[in-house]
Amino acid sequence: AEKGYKAWLQYNEITDESLKAEYSSYFASLSVTEDSPILNAAVEELTLAANAMLGKDMTIYNYFTDDATIILGTYQTIDVEEYGLSADEVKNLNDEGYVIKSVNQADTKKLVLVGKTDKGVLYAAFQLLRFMQTSNSIDGLHHVEQPKNQFRMMNQWDNMDGSIERGYSGNSIFYDENGFTGDLTRIKDYARLLSSVGINAISINNVNVWEVETNLITSKFLPEVQQIADIFRAYGVQTFLSINFASPIQIGGLATADPLDAGVQKWWAEKVEEIYKYIPDFGGFVVKADSEHRPGPFFYDRDHADGANMLAEALAPFNGVVFWRCFVYNCLQDWRDRSTDRARAAFDHFKPLDGKFLDNVVLQIKNGPMDFQVREPISPLIGSMEKTNQVMEFQVAQEYTGQQKDLCFLVPQWKEYLKFDTHAKGEGTTVDSIVNGSVYDFKYSGITAVSNIGNDANWTGNTLAQANLFGYGRLIWNPDATSEDIADDWVRLTFGDDKNVVETVKGMLLDSWHIYENYNAPLGVGWMINQHHHYGPNIDGYEYDVWGTYHFSDRDGMGVDRTMETGTGYTEQYFSPNKEIYNSLETCPDELLLFFHHVPYTYELKSGKTVIQHIYDTHFLGFEQVEGLITRWNSLEGKMDDYRFNNVKERLHMQLKNAREWRDQINTYFYRKSGVPDAKNRTIY
Numbered sequence: 001a002e003k004g005y006k007a008w009l010q011y012n013e014i015t016d017e018s019l020k021a022e023y024s025s026y027f028a029s030l031s032v033t034e035d036s037p038i039l040n041a042a043v044e045e046l047t048l049a050a051n052a053m054l055g056k057d058m059t060i061y062n063y064f065t066d067d068a069t070i071i072l073g074t075y076q077t078i079d080v081e082e083y084g085l086s087a088d089e090v091k092n093l094n095d096e097g098y099v100i101k102s103v104n105q106a107d108t109k110k111l112v113l114v115g116k117t118d119k120g121v122l123y124a125a126f127q128l129l130r131f132m133q134t135s136n137s138i139d140g141l142h143h144v145e146q147p148k149n150q151f152r153m154m155n156q157w158d159n160m161d162g163s164i165e166r167g168y169s170g171n172s173i174f175y176d177e178n179g180f181t182g183d184l185t186r187i188k189d190y191a192r193l194l195s196s197v198g199i200n201a202i203s204i205n206n207v208n209v210w211e212v213e214t215n216l217i218t219s220k221f222l223p224e225v226q227q228i229a230d231i232f233r234a235y236g237v238q239t240f241l242s243i244n245f246a247s248p249i250q251i252g253g254l255a256t257a258d259p260l261d262a263g264v265q266k267w268w269a270e271k272v273e274e275i276y277k278y279i280p281d282f283g284g285f286v287v288k289a290d291s292e293h294r295p296g297p298f299f300y301d302r303d304h305a306d307g308a309n310m311l312a313e314a315l316a317p318f319n320g321v322v323f324w325r326c327f328v329y330n331c332l333q334d335w336r337d338r339s340t341d342r343a344r345a346a347f348d349h350f351k352p353l354d355g356k357f358l359d360n361v362v363l364q365i366k367n368g369p370m371d372f373q374v375r376e377p378i379s380p381l382i383g384s385m386e387k388t389n390q391v392m393e394f395q396v397a398q399e400y401t402g403q404q405k406d407l408c409f410l411v412p413q414w415k416e417y418l419k420f421d422t423h424a425k426g427e428g429t430t431v432d433s434i435v436n437g438s439v440y441d442f443k444y445s446g447i448t449a450v451s452n453i454g455n456d457a458n459w460t461g462n463t464l465a466q467a468n469l470f471g472y473g474r475l476i477w478n479p480d481a482t483s484e485d486i487a488d489d490w491v492r493l494t495f496g497d498d499k500n501v502v503e504t505v506k507g508m509l510l511d512s513w514h515i516y517e518n519y520n521a522p523l524g525v526g527w528m529i530n531q532h533h534h535y536g537p538n539i540d541g542y543e544y545d546v547w548g549t550y551h552f553s554d555r556d557g558m559g560v561d562r563t564m565e566t567g568t569g570y571t572e573q574y575f576s577p578n579k580e581i582y583n584s585l586e587t588c589p590d591e592l593l594l595f596f597h598h599v600p601y602t603y604e605l606k607s608g609k610t611v612i613q614h615i616y617d618t619h620f621l622g623f624e625q626v627e628g629l630i631t632r633w634n635s636l637e638g639k640m641d642d643y644r645f646n647n648v649k650e651r652l653h654m655q656l657k658n659a660r661e662w663r664d665q666i667n668t669y670f671y672r673k674s675g676v677p678d679a680k681n682r683t684i685y
């Protein structure tokens with residue numbers, strides 16, 4: 001289990017003699033003249049790795065000496081020109097950027113790790129170790145990097161009773177029995193994992209803030225929140241809390257939480273001041289308000305800007321930020337009501353408020369208009385508000401994509417979202433250029449995501465789901481990185497360099513999203529899942545319910561008409577030409593057809609197949625592909641430790657059962673509805 005726990009920070013002994021000699025010559029001693037928790041963390045990581053990988057005990061000098069082989073620090077203290085770097089090269093980087101350079105001075109080899117700030121140094125250390133763990137020579141290295149997104153955040157959905165909302169990897173590492181676990185070592189190791197892939201912010205409790213958690217912002221719990229924040233700070237990760245909008249009532253003894261009430265405003269101002277006494281660099285609040293029965297400004301006839309601004313004003317003196325979630329929709333819809341469309345909700349609620357939010361409010365928008373389905377179009381709200389800070393929200397937890405039983409490597413999906421052209425400011429206004437703040441010059445921007453870890457020995461339930469956590473961090477650091485490179489790195493770091501293992505696991509990861517999509521709800525229509533827990537098929541599970549997630553299948557056809565002429569008009573929310581592309585049957589891409597259109601089963605897709613035949617074919621195929629995953633994985637027996645091998649094997653068998661159920665229920669359901677037989681005459685029940 002230890003190998004599962006170490007995830008991609010294995011620091012395996014280097015067995016290649018020449019590489020070992022090369023690395024060892026650099027890892028004799030280290031000089032660092034600055035003192036900060038972050039720099040200490042960098043030194044600690046390098047020391048640990050040198051020990052494990054090379055059996056070297058580095059001498060650490062806290063003064064400058066020419067004897068040192070590794071020179072580490074910020075550009076203010078290192079004489080970078082001495083090592084053939086220009087001062088500008090580092091100075092012009094953003095605050096988290098760094099340079100790693102190896103030099104050969106008078107026959108001694110030296111490595112310089114220089115950051116714009118101490119955070120850059122830490123990221124440099126992790127990158128250097130990645131080079132070594134993936135067997136790259138570091139002679140002649142000159143590596144310059146800086147992150148492309150400002151906020152690279154993680155949202156824990158952990159509750160204080162120890163459970164995790166949508167958690168598939170055991171219980172919380174933070175909380176237990178309405179208190180803290182006190183397992184600071186585990187939290188530190190989580191901080192290391194996050195920091196190693198560049199995550200720089202975390203909210204440590206569920207967006208649904210229940211009774212006990214409401215007290216996290218009180219003196220009852222703040223000392224322990226402070227301890228956690230201290231740990232994360234040393235890894236360059238800023239701590240946030242999710243708050244309950246009704247806190248002034250629940251813990252403040254006030255009669256109202258009305259954002260325009262002076263008493264409420266004063267209460268929050270004092271509350272925020274108190275929090276900053278414990279955590280001077282506290283990040284701010286994440287807020288789920290007026291969403292799925294959570295309290296919010298609507299209750300007082302105020303709007304979201306009133307609510308968010310009230311909190312923003314309290315946080316502003318301390319440079320704190322409010323992440324205000326846009327997951328706001330009618331979750332008590334009458335299924336008979338065909339005019340309400342959940343997909344429209346975020347845009348309809350927030351777009352009219354553009355310009356009304358203070359500049360330390362950030363709108364947090366889910367990647368799609370619904371809820372992290374295997375396939376959705378991009379949320380049309382992204383890029384539509386020129387005057388309002390935005391971050392995009394992903395879900396690393398696989399709520400609707402197999403729950404870390406089924407394999408689903410999400411980096412290729414996220415990559416498609418990031419590279420989607422919104423046309424907000426003409427051609428080339430990709431999502432990544434909006435969320436990195438460059439299109440509208442947002443003060444705050446970036447990406448956030450729901451975490452997928454818990455206290456399982458391997459953090460993520462399925463060991464291969466570690467790749468999503470790793471990939472999330474690496475991709476949002478640099479959205480231009482390819483899915484292939486990210487997967488390749490992850491496999492090498494996690495399982496080592498064996499060519500067979502690398503190619504097999506990489507292939508499995510890269511195929512897995514499409515495989516999952518093949519046996520799931522077809523052509524972008526989404527849902528069709530069991531209620532509440534959201535695993536496994538239940539085609540009409542939500543069809544006559546209140547959640548606004550319908551597929552409208554009848555004997556003739558299926559899909560949701562979201563066109564401007566005959567449907568809900570949702571397509572109107574996109575910029576041209578996307579609005580026309582999605583609105584028209586002729587141009588709507590196959591994979592999203594049923595998200596935007598209601599069509600007959602016999603409708604012919606661009607692929608040349610009918611919708612019904614596509615359903616049959618993909619569902620038979622998806623199941624076979626899962627059988628294929630099992631064969632591929634089994635070929636690796638003996639090539640890794642039993643713990644990780646068996647862990648994945650076991651999950652793949654659960655996936656096979658799931659895929660079989662999806663295949664047979666979907667095929668049977670649509671065969672019975674349509675009466676159209678499978679052209680290939682396979683077994684349908």
Ligand code: GCU
Nearest residue numbers: 165166207208288327371399
């Ligand atoms: C989904 C999920 C909920 C979660 C919600 C949210 O609907 O099923 O558990 O609370 O998203 O993002 O707020």
